[in-house]
Amino acid sequence: MVRTKRDRQAVKVPDWEALREAASKIKEHTLSRLSEYLEQFEAHAIANGVQVHWARDGEEHNRIVHDILARRGAKKLVKSKSMLTEECHLNHHLEQHGIEVIDTDLGERIVQLQKMPPSHIVMPAIHLKRAEVGEVFHEHLGTPRGLDDAQQLTEAARQHLRQHFLTADAALTGVNFAIAETGGFVVCTNEGNADMGAHLAPVHIACMGIEKLIPKQEHLGVFLRLLARSATGQPSTVFSSHFLKPRPGQEMHIVLVDNGRSRQLGREDFRKSLACIRCAACFNTCPVYRRSGGYSYSFFISGPIGSILAPNVDKAAHGDMPFASTLCGSCSAVCPVKIDIHAQLLKWRQEITAAGHSPWWKTLAMHATAFVLKRPALYAFAGRMTRRFTPLVNALKLDPWTKARTLPDAPKESFREWMQKQGRSR
């Protein structure tokens, strides 16, 4: 459904392919001079009256954010969507220090109340049915039991979150694009939650990965035309807010986070994954994601892009993810910044296997397969056995896959046998 909306919007833009090419090239250029652009961005941001912090990893990021809040005695933080803070487990860290964190994106608030992580980076609660949201709101927001109207549920969340916006001590937002030449940054939302938080609270903290940088403001034209169309099939997000300076009396902070990105930058085969603008077009088109959902992946960013980002963080822990793909290439075809996702999936498979992170049974199975495939007679015998014993496999349900699924009936003869018969009858 979202995929169809994306396609409808993309075809309406005559220069769509030129935009993808431009976006890809701008990102490649930026990554090749990232250190300079970061220094440029920092200098301009400081000149704008913004305080800039650098964090090597998630832990340092969390410490920086907590220090800012602690200095101001902040007790309540309203937060708009930021995958980076998910990556760093910021909420947990702040809650341990007695700070209340309110996720303000509707989808994120729903899963936060459920004490669950987002299952999609753009639509965090996409896996839930209206009635399930109704249950959550009944329990936490006191809406009537059984309420399952999206309009009424959204209204309840609006009232609930407005109270938090009005009483928050600080606001945290993500960053969609940071501009080196101005020191400014752009945050895109449809709900207006990033703006509600940032423009009301006395402190605004914006957290960004170092790869969010683009050289010039005019480049926003390229990226903003691609982002919303690729993400939700809208011509634009409702709010594309350009932050440059704090408002009078406000404190504004930017936290620049590495957390493994410089390592990925050094990996030539995987460098391009840093061009990602987090639109999730690859999720929405992926035949695996669409069937299995975000919770079936081991990394906080799921889907195709998550599957090439995760092994950089931990090859052993997320070694499975690049294998959960059909390599159909649909992800690469829709990617607005032309990341060769499916090619990187294949490369990760090779790296993970070479590093010995493939499970022993998979290695054994591969060797066994190779042994059989090299021997035609054995192959024909194995085929006969498989055809005969399919009903037994169904009955035993040894593999988790077969617990809820039945293998189709095997044909009586192999293709080769059938072919030979054709020759005889002619």
Add this chain to the structure above:
Amino acid sequence: MSSREAILGAIRSAQPKALSLPDLDALGVGGRMEGTLVNFIAMLDFIGARVVRAAKLEDATTWLRENIPVNEAIASTVPQLPGTVDLSGISDPHDLDGVHTAVFPARFGVCENGAVWIEETDLGHRVLPMIAEHLFIVVRADQIVADMHAAYGRVGKIGSGFGLFLAGPSKTADIEQCLVIGAHGARGATIFIWGE
């Protein structure tokens, strides 16, 4: 070594040989969509904004009188369309909670996506377009650009500390992908287009 130095050092040793910046014109980016008023209005309709077309700015007075319930708070930064809230007397943006309609100007509109460009200096308070229940945005009919590249050409250097492209009323589809107008920001956006 500070984290700043450590990160920059790691990046310097990891980044590849410098690549050149692409030439957007040579790639054929931009200038290929029509920037007409008719298309702009059609796009506003598509994104859920209401359009009011008028010859003169003063015509908005009638529309506001007829469409906004009496006794509701109107915060306006358009001198010709005075509101009921004295914005100059408000120093704390929290006090804007409860504003029924915010009236403010946009510098120009973007045909390809229905967005309008708004500068902080035209708002009084940055939060005005989000905290108000409804928006009444005034834009001149001859101030329409075709696409976002032309738009950034118009924006130029942002002199103030904040600017925004606003495209219609706030919305969400986070519950079972059902589109709901009116998330945290305004529940409705009226774009008042005046002049030839």
